[in-house]
Amino acid sequence: MFTAYNPRAASAYQRINVETSMHTIDQHQLVSLLFEGLLGAIATARGALARGDVVAKCNSIAKAIRILEEGLSTALDREDGGALAENLGALYDYCLHRLILANARNDDALMQEVMRLIEPVAQGWNEIKKTGSLAVAATEGAESRPVMAEA
Template sequence: MYTPPSLRAAMAYKNVGAQSSVEFASPHQLIDLLFDGLVVALTSARGALQRGDMAAKGVQIMRAVRLLNEGLKAGLDKERGGALAERLASLYDYCIERLTLANARNDGEILAEVAALIAPVAQGWKEIGRPSVGQPA
């Protein structure tokens, strides 16, 4: 398939921007990027399901599962995080199970459920990363 040079340039620019974001991000920002990617994957999966694009739905659900399992869950420090890390691991496992079921059943309601479960955790993560009043950014 032919890709116009302008589109190739735009895609390369996007890839460099994403790579730079990761290379220069703090550990907190990396988790923030994982949450952002997860929200995008869930939204994309729901859109693909609504359009009847089952291939794209499957790709996006698998992307969400990998972000949960290999990114967010793998990044938990259960020794220092204690009970909170254990509860987050349980939440991520539950979301992975639900996403697997959503994929098998083509169930948009389950995708919405997972998005609703992740949203407050992602928002809370963003909040703790913001400087307090009087602190430098």
């Protein structure tokens, strides 16, 4: 009647959870998750390379490449983004080429280079949200304070 753990059923629930959460988060948070996923995939690939696990390394690099191509690159507003979008696009393209080369050569230094290039961009992206939240809070706080007349 009831069976033990079923991986297919668990996978279906995980997929539904991811799809549901994708509809409830804002665009800023989505890009933050893409950066987090990219850096995590590269870290996993580096660990797999150190262990000699070629399959895991290849799968993790493939995941990182997909995040760059299908997530971060397509999220750029190339029409209205100006030089910033153009520069980020060039950075993502460079990182793609370095990851492909790292995969072919089993080169940890190339993966480390990509992480060093992406980390400051990810941190800057996260700071935008923090700075924006602080500015909104300061504005709301100033509006709610009573204005005192000078004596």
